[in-house]
Amino acid sequence: MARESTCRFAILGMLCREPMSGYDLRSAIERSVGHFWQESYGNLYPTLERMAEERLVELEPEERTQGGRIRKVYRVTEAGRTALAEWLRRPVLPHVERNELLLKLFFGAQVGPEDSLAQVERSRAEAEGLLAALRLIDENVSQARSGDPEFAYQHLSIRAGLLGLEAHLRWCDEAREALQRVKRTAGSTKKKGAR
Template identity: 75%
Template sequence: MARENTCQFAILGMLCREPMSGYDLRQAIEQTVGHFWQESYGNLYPTLERMETEGLVALDREEHSPGGRVRKVYRVTAQGRRVLAEWLRRPVVPHVERNELLLKLFFGSRVGPEASLAHVEHSRAEAEEMLSALRLIDEDVRRSREGHPELPYWHLSVRAGLLGLEAHLRWCDEARETLQRLALTEGSKKKEERDER
């Protein structure tokens, strides 16, 4: 069975908030759910066009920029709202994450602990940066959207991101210790081999 294109549900959810152009949708996705969901322009625009053909979204208006470009702003239709609600009620389809860091670590013995340690350190630095940014987003949303009926739902997704990043940082620390021990052990073995020659 082919995987369902979940891009359309991200689009429908965003358009339930307000009418948006493709560019606005991309920005809204990045600024709200971007820590756990991303869409490329290459996927977003064709999906938006298909959804218009299927009657899930409709052209709300066209805005003309001074440079002559036409900006199409879409709104969700009643049918689009029904499709989104139906999808929201269905069980979540499990998926296997593709994690390049873990794949490289799994085969890391081929290049030694130093290369793996560098990957872990890089991942840790990225996670620290993302965690700081997500904490700021969380504080800002709580302050600026206090009392908003969707705030508890938004906060659940932000909390998952915060806790996931905190767990990743703890794992990075454990991985660092293990790889540093391996580097010391391998360094000692190489020294012994040189001394024997």
């Protein structure tokens, strides 16, 4: 079965929270689910237009900005809510992650341990930054929304991100040790061969 684009369902979920413009949707996605879900403007606007044609969303009466531009604000329709609920009930399709770091490490013997170690160190530094940002989000959301009925559901995604990043950091430490052993072994083999 072909994988259905989930962009539309991310949009429907956001619009169930409140009506938004395309710009507002992109910002809301970045602020809320951005640690595990991304949508580009290039995908967001055409999807919104298709969804309007399918009557999953509709435009609210036009607003003019202070600059005189028309601001298109979308809201979800009953058909959109139904489509989202149906999608939420379907089993998640198996997903094979495309991980460039792991692909590079798999073929790392072609360049040696130093280059692979540098890749791991960059990934570790990035993960540390993401983990710090996600911990701050978790703290802020926990304080601000703990009484909100949607909080428990949303907090599950934050926890998955936190635990995934913590696991990645532990893996980076193991990878660093393994690559340093390879580097030492390669260095001692070169010294023996030079004698």
